[in-house]
Amino acid sequence: MTTVSQHTITGLAARADGVTKTFGTGATAVTALNDLTVNVQRGQFTAIMGPSGSGKSTLMHCLAGLDTVDSGEVWIGETRLTGLGDKALADVRRNRVGFIFQQFNLLPTLSAEENITLPLAIASRRPDARWFDTVVEAVGLADRLTHRPSELSGGQQQRVACARALLPKPDVIFADEPTGNLDSRSGGDILRFLRRSVEEFNQTIVMVTHDPNAAAFADRVVFLLDGRLVHELRDPDADDVLDTMKALDALGQDAEPRARA
Amino acid sequence: MLRATLKGLLARKLRLALAGLAVVLGVTAVSAAMVTTETIGNGFDAIFATAASDVDVSVSARPNVDESTTFAPPLPASVLEELDAVRDAESVTGVVSADGARPIGPDGKVISVQGPPRLGVAWAGETGMTRLREGRGPRAANEVAINAGLAEQGGFGVGGTIDVLTLRPRQTFQVVGIYGYRNGLDTMGGGTEVAFTEPVAQQLILGRTGVYSSVTMTAADGVSPEKLRDQVADVLGSSYLVRTGDELAEQTASEGQAFLETVRMVLLAFSGLSLLIGIFLILNTFSILVAQRTSELALVAALGARRRQIVGSVLVEAALVGVLASAVGVGAGIAVSTLLKSFMESQSGAQLPVGLTVPMPDLVLAFVVGVLVTLVAALVPAVRASRVPPVAAMREAAAEQRSLTGITVAGAVPAALGTAGLVAAVTGIAGDFRWLALGGGVVLALLGLALLTPVASRYLLPAVGRLLSWSTPGKLGRRNAERNPRRTAITVATLVVTLGLVGGVGVVAESLRGDVSSVVASDLTADLVISGDGVSARAGGQSGGPPTAADGRIMPTFAPEVVERAREVPGVAVATAQYVDTVQLDGRAPGPSPGNAGDLSRLESVLGLEAVDGTLRTLARDEVVVDTETLADQGLAVGDRIRVSTQRAGWQEYRVVGSYEPNFLLRGPVLAPEVAAERFVSPLPALGYVELEPGADAAAVKSSVSELVADNPEVTVADQTQLASDASSRLDIAEIMLYVLLGLSVVIGILGVVNTMALSILERTRELGLLRAIGMRRSHMVHMVVAESLVMSVFGGLVGLAFGTLAGAAFVSVAGLAVLAVPWASLALFLGLAILAGLVAALAPSTRAARVNILAAIGDR
């Protein structure tokens, strides 16, 4: 595995500052994020790892403007999301954030091409033709553009979702277990594409994963446990990640009864 | 399995509520119709039963014209004397009571009542039903008592005056008393009553003194009404109608119920339509519900449930929904009829002396129908779902794409047959069967259209959608509408059918109006027409000819001096009057016919008549001129003698001295005016015609002639265009009634679209979440859902209106109307209504789509 030298870019693509998020009230309350602070460097590929229920998805949702925080602040680039209205948040999601879910990323009524250009079309913007071709070529979908999602394989569908996320050149792309439902070959395609976007197009990416091999594609891995950032690796390889996960699991085993109470 | 079903039910409360709504609507409509008609019917029976409760036997004269006229010739006082001889009679009373006392309200207009009669009666004291509330009965010729309903309607009080139109022109009376009825009501079935002294009532209401409209008798102790009736019949012979009080009540009630029949027809037609639409709705709703659960059902199947169990679980669900919703529907139906009852009471001024009557068996039927329809509607999609292989069902979108070939072929056959029928009717190939071909063609074509709508939607929706979807959210909405052609077709079916009917009716009515106007213009050469409200509107009757008092009511009339004085107005060339009535003819085809009287030498010119045989001149009392068609029907010719029975005087023989081409305003025998004054129901003319001298100032003459009838609020002076629009206005009422009826079904149709939209939105929660996640604003979501709804409703509206217009045009062509007039403005309005329906239907679903919780929606399953 080749390691990539870190881009020297000042400024952050996204930032969570002292963020706390609690679900439910009283006895059933669960603190998903607990005074968590994390910075996402521009042009970097960041992976988020941690045991199930540690708050990874919640963090991504809050960063992407899909959910609100109880306290603390969330920034995308120079824009503070905390306190924005619904309309402004929708615009941020459309123009400045890309999101790739684990599954069900596409509208069944639209062709692959229409799905890819949907965020731009909503704002009545036309995609730059050369950039569109570049993106489509990068995900290898040139001959599948007119197909409906139901006519595409799971891996192809995820690649369409990647292209859609990349096309508006957002500040950050968030991907929540994008390879979770795929076999290792299709998953590898997606990861290579994400890596390439970072290197060639200077795209910032944040990805949640449970797979150490996937995490090894990232420039940096942050580890969550019970809603806190507990560890961080730079330019990791799969073994480092695996070791860290094991260590955290041991920690988590002790913490588990308390956290679930 | 049952427990799993019940749990599933609770988990899908909203969806089931929507399915239930469809059932509720259908059952509500049906039970409301049943309860309302039953209640009104009972109310009428109760009113007339109490009214006749003091009468053992009633005697009246047989009508001279056997049509459903209420006019019975008066009985001479000699009948009373004959009846005094009847052994078992305790009392014999002459009654004066007949329709035709038209009170004039404080606004100078005649007080109008819809349906019930405006009786003029002779005051007989507080006998029978009558109970004085205030003042006393009339003692002098210029005094009257009135019923409380009239007093309230016209704001009359004891000590004031009231103007009344009768067989004589307008007269003013002192109000000396106000009375109600023994059962505490202000009116009998909503009618007004004016009570005069006996001689005055006889003169004004029956035409001369010393006559009675009927005689009522009570039997001596221990004598049954039937026995007394038979005794009376023996004394009087067969020329009189002798009935017991019960028979009379039954007869009167059934006459009163003639109008109720119309109400019943309208309500039943409405409920039939809504039940049909309800079935559509239920079917649609359940197929969506089951489609949504296909994967769930497949999972159950994969876990080992048998097909029967799966179908059974859906049916249990449907049965629960059906029972609950039908019960609610029956309850709502009763509530609606309470409202309808009070609405009708306030509209007609009649109070019903009964509470709500609930016909239990009928309602049980409505309930059972509701449950059965729900079960059948659920069975079809359930069986279909159980046949889907588990693996296929678990895949996304499996349920959506089904081939349309079968349904298209099934629709093409009736569509082709229907079109062939229409073509045959229009081109005349069908000959005498052209109406059958037209009717069958329309029904078959409509059936075919319903089955072809899914295919049509595939090609037409994108076209319609392109007009409406100028932005991406709009385009997304259009795609959603195109997604499932079958569902779209069922959703818009109501709109297609109702707008088809509305469009067809619109075209036919507009063409008829054009036809009537052109006929009036060609047949009427008079410049001005004097006539009562609604008289000219009835001109041209079913088969052309003069207006007749078809409903048996006294027609508005005016004094014959009016035309004489009109002749003296400067600028008037000819002025003459036409008397009208219904008469009975004897000949090869005996039966009722419109009857006329007037000065033919003058009518000839104002009506543009052409003498076919003989001359059209001023007639002697025993002479008659008859139109050529009637002569031919009766097998008579000019020079023959013809027997004519008039309402007031019965059979008489006349000599036919001439014949004429029947005309829009004149048809049937024409007698001398003196004959009308004696033998017609009303001795006064109903129509007056004025022809101007060349170069006369039409407006000035019109205002001078109007002056002559200024004191008669029933009568107005109209020029030709007004007459034409009056004559065609009788179509308006039928048209409006139909529109109201269809409007109600449009409302249900809207609820259907709402229902489908809401369910589709629920079904697509995950997509909605995704759209929001990738940056759709709430306003975009609303736009998208509105576009979907609009595309569907505009599509349904266009298809329906196009079909209706074509069917209407076919009708116009088969009926041989002079013009085919397409009411573009109305059609545009109807399309506007369809658009409005689409907007209304999108209201709730779009709000829901805008409010969808992104993360919950995406995490869905």
Ligand SMILES: Nc1ncnc2c1ncn2[C@@H]1O[C@H](COP(=O)(O)OP(=O)(O)OP(=O)(O)O)[C@@H](O)[C@H]1O
């Ligand atoms: N909508 C919610 N309501 C209540 N609790 C929630 C909600 N969403 C998340 N949680 C809780 O918050 C905590 C963090 O959840 P989150 O989904 O972020 O975990 P995760 O790290 O993504 O786990 P996984 O790896 O299983 O996806 C969990 O304990 C979860 O139960």
Ligand SMILES: [Mg+2]
């Ligand atoms: Mg997660």
